[in-house]
Amino acid sequence: MEGSIATVGLGLAAIGPAIAVGLIFAAYVTGVARQPEAQSRLQGIAIFGFVLAEQFFIISLALAFVFGYN
């Protein structure tokens, strides 16, 4: 076996943001189902939340490259 243990770390780091993204869009769907007219407002907020959650995975991806290349 060869490769970088950083890949495993990356996979672990993906768990949190994946759950977070799921929760955000679940809340978005619930909100739109309850109030369809608020969809356009909620959309921006949902995307923003998605972006914030995703950011942690992106940072860990960068760190995986930084530390995995030695």
Add this chain to the structure above:
Amino acid sequence: MTLASTLAAASGPPEPGPGSFLLPPAFSIGGWEVNKPEIFLTLSAVIAFGLVYAMARKSAVVPSRLQFAGELVYDFVRNGIARDNIGSKDYAKYVPYLFSVFLFVLINNFYGVFPGIQFPSMSKFAFPVALALVTWLIYNIAGIAQHGVFGYLKHQTVPAGAKGPILIALVPLEFLSNIIVRPFTLALRLFATMFAGHLLILLFSLGAAYLVTDYANSAVGIPAGILSFVIGIGVSFLDMLIMFLQAYVFTLLTAMYIGTAISDEH
């Protein structure tokens, strides 16, 4: 190119990785080797301008089909992104930048699924870095122009309603997240999604080619190869969604950063 070279090597299973993004130079000018993404990045500006100029040129009251399509995109950026996030007072100034960034990122992303190009320029880290740099400069300069240097730093680092010793902890954190981390995440997000998307497509298509042609046991190899090819197509469609989403997110975040930098709250 990547496909052909990997097929030519054909000694073992293909291993798409960071090396797949190092394309051999197409030609060189004075010692600087120009490669494919750089050519297509330049071309993207031509495409973007050509398209929107053709759409906007007539600017008729009753739009033609082409102009209607252009207005759909322009409206999306102008009203959906700029006005909602910057506020109806100041947004007009930033619409040209947001619109060009949106087009630029969108076209460069869609290179990833465009037949014959199939390489998203934004998976070269330098390009998103440049865009994030420009966005970072714009929102900081806009904020400083609005509040002054000290006022802007206070605006970005002291959260509304925070008082007393908790500020000692909050101010560095806010400074870190609002001034320092933002451009990095902005660049990394665009880069990483394009990089990962391209890697996925590469993995499935190269894997399919290898399994069909070179795998020792063809009874297993050919069906597995076809399956891999089909999954690759599915992944391509998912990637197209993500490409659009990333262009949207990049523009949206730029608008949000500008909006919070120049807002009058607290």
Add this chain to the structure above:
Amino acid sequence: MSALLLAAAAEEEEHNPLIPEWPEIVLALVVLGILFLLVRKFVVPAFEKAYAERTAAIEGGIEDAQQAQKEAQAALEKYTAQLAEARHEAAQIREEAKEQGAQIIVELRAQAQAEAERITSTAHAQVEAERSQVLAQLKSEVGSLATDLAGRIVGESLEDEARQKRTVERFIAELEGSAN
């Protein structure tokens, strides 16, 4: 080809995708800058112009419609006023005609009455004249007639002239009294 691949493979070992190459950053900045300038100069004003023109066209349409409505309202008012005036005039004319008719009737009546009166008075005068004529005639005749009659009745001529005259006169006076 293989040399290239080898070079790529060699570079693969040391290349970290997170290390940006500065010429590419510069290239992206220049390209984005040019795109931005072109979009700002040509595309956004064109779209904004179309927007502004459309807004103006819609507002102009609304204004035109309002203008037309106002004009229609004015015309309606004018016509209503004219109609009312005409009606009023007609009423006036009718009134006048009625008045005139009444006046004519009154005049005619007065005329007729005058005529009637004139005729009556003429008739009266005539009758009076005739009567007085007849009376005068009668007076003269009655005298002789009466004396004749009396002479015949008495059978003789009344010798007493004076007496005779008195009787006749009394008779005439009686006659006049009964006539009156």
